[in-house]
Amino acid sequence: GQNIDQPTEMTATEGAIVQINCTYQTSGFNGLFWYQQHAGEAPTFLSYNVLDGLEEKGRFSSFLSRSKGYSYLLLKELQMKDSASYLCAVLDSNYQLIWGAGTKLIIKP
Protein backbone atom coordinates (compact mmCIF):
# COMPACT_ATOMS: atom_id res chain seq x y z
CA GLY A 1 0.00 0.00 0.00
CA GLN A 2 0.91 3.63 -0.19
CA ASN A 3 1.91 5.41 2.95
CA ILE A 4 3.11 8.84 4.00
CA ASP A 5 4.18 9.51 7.56
CA GLN A 6 4.71 12.82 9.26
CA PRO A 7 4.45 13.87 12.90
CA THR A 8 0.99 14.83 14.08
CA GLU A 9 2.01 17.94 15.96
CA MET A 10 5.10 20.01 16.69
CA THR A 11 5.72 23.03 18.86
CA ALA A 12 8.40 25.66 18.31
CA THR A 13 9.31 29.12 19.54
CA GLU A 14 8.99 32.34 17.59
CA GLY A 15 12.29 33.19 15.90
CA ALA A 16 13.58 29.63 16.08
CA ILE A 17 14.04 26.93 13.42
CA VAL A 18 11.87 23.84 13.01
CA GLN A 19 12.21 20.79 10.78
CA ILE A 20 9.16 18.77 9.78
CA ASN A 21 9.97 15.30 8.50
CA CYS A 22 8.07 13.20 6.00
CA THR A 23 8.73 9.61 4.98
CA TYR A 24 6.93 7.91 2.16
CA GLN A 25 6.32 4.58 0.48
CA THR A 26 4.44 4.94 -2.78
CA SER A 27 3.94 3.17 -6.07
CA GLY A 28 6.21 5.27 -8.20
CA PHE A 29 7.46 8.75 -7.57
CA ASN A 30 7.03 11.90 -9.61
CA GLY A 31 7.83 14.45 -6.99
CA LEU A 32 7.01 15.55 -3.48
CA PHE A 33 5.06 18.62 -2.42
CA TRP A 34 4.78 20.58 0.77
CA TYR A 35 1.64 22.60 1.37
CA GLN A 36 0.68 24.96 4.18
CA GLN A 37 -2.89 24.98 5.42
CA HIS A 38 -4.30 27.45 7.92
CA ALA A 39 -7.40 26.40 9.80
CA GLY A 40 -10.54 26.76 7.70
CA GLU A 41 -8.61 27.52 4.53
CA ALA A 42 -7.47 25.56 1.50
CA PRO A 43 -3.85 24.39 1.20
CA THR A 44 -1.32 26.71 -0.37
CA PHE A 45 1.73 25.50 -2.29
CA LEU A 46 5.11 25.80 -0.59
CA SER A 47 7.54 23.63 -2.51
CA TYR A 48 8.06 20.85 -5.01
CA ASN A 49 11.07 18.50 -5.06
CA VAL A 50 11.68 15.88 -7.69
CA LEU A 51 15.48 15.61 -7.51
CA ASP A 52 17.59 14.88 -4.45
CA GLY A 53 18.85 17.82 -2.53
CA LEU A 54 17.82 21.02 -0.85
CA GLU A 55 15.58 23.68 -2.38
CA GLU A 56 15.65 27.01 -0.61
CA LYS A 57 12.93 29.60 -0.91
CA GLY A 58 13.21 32.45 1.55
CA ARG A 59 12.61 31.28 5.09
CA PHE A 60 11.43 27.88 3.89
CA SER A 61 13.61 25.06 2.52
CA SER A 62 12.68 21.57 1.44
CA PHE A 63 14.96 18.56 1.21
CA LEU A 64 14.49 15.28 -0.62
CA SER A 65 16.27 11.93 -0.57
CA ARG A 66 14.61 9.56 -3.00
CA SER A 67 16.75 6.59 -1.99
CA LYS A 68 15.60 6.97 1.61
CA GLY A 69 12.01 7.91 0.80
CA TYR A 70 12.47 10.96 2.98
CA SER A 71 11.86 14.67 2.88
CA TYR A 72 11.86 17.52 5.34
CA LEU A 73 10.55 21.05 5.40
CA LEU A 74 12.76 23.52 7.26
CA LEU A 75 11.26 26.74 8.53
CA LYS A 76 13.62 29.45 9.76
CA GLU A 77 13.01 32.63 11.75
CA LEU A 78 9.63 31.37 12.77
CA GLN A 79 6.78 33.86 12.94
CA MET A 80 3.45 33.52 14.68
CA LYS A 81 1.72 33.43 11.29
CA ASP A 82 3.59 30.19 10.52
CA SER A 83 1.24 28.41 12.92
CA ALA A 84 -0.58 26.09 10.54
CA SER A 85 -0.73 22.52 9.34
CA TYR A 86 1.96 21.42 6.92
CA LEU A 87 1.00 18.71 4.47
CA CYS A 88 3.44 16.43 2.70
CA ALA A 89 2.15 14.90 -0.56
CA VAL A 90 3.76 12.58 -3.09
CA LEU A 91 2.88 12.39 -6.77
CA ASP A 92 2.74 8.70 -7.61
CA SER A 93 3.29 6.90 -10.92
CA ASN A 94 -0.26 7.82 -12.04
CA TYR A 95 0.33 11.49 -11.21
CA GLN A 96 -2.10 11.21 -8.32
CA LEU A 97 -1.27 13.07 -5.12
CA ILE A 98 -0.95 10.86 -2.08
CA TRP A 99 -1.41 12.95 1.05
CA GLY A 100 0.08 12.70 4.49
CA ALA A 101 -2.15 13.46 7.45
CA GLY A 102 -0.42 16.76 8.05
CA THR A 103 1.69 18.19 10.86
CA LYS A 104 0.12 20.83 13.05
CA LEU A 105 2.79 23.38 13.92
CA ILE A 106 2.23 25.50 17.02
CA ILE A 107 4.39 28.58 17.42
CA LYS A 108 4.81 29.99 20.92
CA PRO A 109 6.01 33.51 21.67
Next chain:
Amino acid sequence: GAVVSQHPSRVICKSGTSVKIECRSLDFQATTMFWYRQFPKQSLMLMATSNEGSKATYEQGVEKDKFLINHASLTLSTLTVTSAHPEDSSFYICSARSIRDSYEQYFGPGTRLTVT
Protein backbone atom coordinates in the same frame (compact mmCIF):
# COMPACT_ATOMS: atom_id res chain seq x y z
CA GLY B 1 -1.72 33.18 -12.43
CA ALA B 2 -3.20 29.75 -11.73
CA VAL B 3 -6.22 30.91 -9.77
CA VAL B 4 -9.02 28.56 -8.87
CA SER B 5 -12.31 29.83 -7.50
CA GLN B 6 -15.08 28.03 -5.69
CA HIS B 7 -18.65 29.07 -5.17
CA PRO B 8 -20.27 29.29 -2.73
CA SER B 9 -17.67 29.70 0.00
CA ARG B 10 -20.19 28.79 2.65
CA VAL B 11 -23.60 27.15 2.45
CA ILE B 12 -26.16 25.97 4.96
CA CYS B 13 -28.89 23.67 3.75
CA LYS B 14 -31.62 21.49 5.21
CA SER B 15 -31.38 17.75 5.37
CA GLY B 16 -32.73 16.12 2.21
CA THR B 17 -31.95 18.97 -0.13
CA SER B 18 -29.25 19.11 -2.79
CA VAL B 19 -26.35 21.53 -2.98
CA LYS B 20 -24.19 22.39 -5.98
CA ILE B 21 -20.62 23.62 -5.60
CA GLU B 22 -18.78 25.16 -8.55
CA CYS B 23 -15.06 25.06 -9.17
CA ARG B 24 -13.54 27.28 -11.85
CA SER B 25 -10.01 27.71 -13.13
CA LEU B 26 -9.91 31.43 -13.87
CA ASP B 27 -6.77 31.92 -15.91
CA PHE B 28 -5.82 28.50 -17.19
CA GLN B 29 -7.33 25.41 -18.73
CA ALA B 30 -7.60 22.43 -16.45
CA THR B 31 -7.36 18.96 -17.90
CA THR B 32 -8.13 17.41 -14.57
CA MET B 33 -10.00 18.59 -11.50
CA PHE B 34 -10.03 16.97 -8.11
CA TRP B 35 -12.60 17.09 -5.35
CA TYR B 36 -11.52 16.68 -1.74
CA ARG B 37 -13.36 16.57 1.55
CA GLN B 38 -11.83 17.51 4.85
CA PHE B 39 -13.35 16.91 8.27
CA PRO B 40 -12.15 18.97 11.24
CA LYS B 41 -8.60 18.22 12.29
CA GLN B 42 -8.18 15.63 9.56
CA SER B 43 -6.22 15.65 6.33
CA LEU B 44 -7.60 16.01 2.86
CA MET B 45 -9.50 13.04 1.52
CA LEU B 46 -9.71 12.68 -2.23
CA MET B 47 -13.28 12.01 -3.29
CA ALA B 48 -13.00 11.91 -7.06
CA THR B 49 -10.97 12.86 -10.08
CA SER B 50 -12.63 14.30 -13.14
CA ASN B 51 -11.33 14.85 -16.62
CA GLU B 52 -13.05 17.22 -19.00
CA GLY B 53 -15.70 15.51 -21.06
CA SER B 54 -15.54 12.16 -19.32
CA LYS B 55 -17.02 10.53 -16.24
CA ALA B 56 -15.41 11.12 -12.90
CA THR B 57 -13.37 8.44 -11.18
CA TYR B 58 -14.53 8.03 -7.59
CA GLU B 59 -12.39 6.85 -4.73
CA GLN B 60 -13.38 3.76 -2.84
CA GLY B 61 -16.19 4.40 -0.40
CA VAL B 62 -17.46 7.55 -2.13
CA GLU B 63 -21.01 7.15 -3.46
CA LYS B 64 -21.12 8.38 -7.04
CA ASP B 65 -24.92 8.68 -6.98
CA LYS B 66 -24.74 10.93 -3.95
CA PHE B 67 -21.83 13.10 -5.05
CA LEU B 68 -22.48 14.00 -8.67
CA ILE B 69 -19.54 15.47 -10.52
CA ASN B 70 -19.72 17.19 -13.86
CA HIS B 71 -16.68 18.51 -15.71
CA ALA B 72 -18.31 20.11 -18.70
CA SER B 73 -15.49 22.36 -19.81
CA LEU B 74 -11.78 22.92 -19.32
CA THR B 75 -12.51 25.62 -16.77
CA LEU B 76 -15.52 24.37 -14.81
CA SER B 77 -16.33 21.38 -12.65
CA THR B 78 -19.33 21.03 -10.35
CA LEU B 79 -19.98 18.82 -7.35
CA THR B 80 -23.61 18.25 -6.38
CA VAL B 81 -24.30 16.75 -2.99
CA THR B 82 -27.69 15.11 -3.38
CA SER B 83 -30.10 14.44 -0.51
CA ALA B 84 -27.65 15.95 1.93
CA HIS B 85 -27.50 14.71 5.51
CA PRO B 86 -25.82 16.22 8.57
CA GLU B 87 -22.91 13.78 8.21
CA ASP B 88 -22.15 15.38 4.83
CA SER B 89 -21.27 18.59 6.64
CA SER B 90 -17.63 19.19 5.81
CA PHE B 91 -15.12 21.41 4.05
CA TYR B 92 -15.10 20.63 0.33
CA ILE B 93 -12.07 21.71 -1.66
CA CYS B 94 -11.45 21.45 -5.37
CA SER B 95 -8.15 21.59 -7.16
CA ALA B 96 -7.21 21.80 -10.80
CA ARG B 97 -4.27 20.59 -12.81
CA SER B 98 -3.21 22.74 -15.73
CA ILE B 99 -2.73 21.53 -19.28
CA ARG B 100 0.74 23.07 -19.04
CA ASP B 101 1.83 21.21 -15.90
CA SER B 102 1.68 17.52 -15.31
CA TYR B 103 2.19 17.76 -11.60
CA GLU B 104 1.02 20.78 -9.66
CA GLN B 105 -2.52 21.10 -8.38
CA TYR B 106 -3.95 24.56 -7.75
CA PHE B 107 -6.47 24.68 -4.96
CA GLY B 108 -9.71 26.56 -4.68
CA PRO B 109 -10.51 28.35 -1.40
CA GLY B 110 -12.93 25.66 -0.29
CA THR B 111 -16.64 25.48 0.50
CA ARG B 112 -17.93 24.99 4.03
CA LEU B 113 -21.13 22.92 3.88
CA THR B 114 -23.38 22.69 6.91
CA VAL B 115 -26.43 20.45 6.72
CA THR B 116 -29.02 21.04 9.41
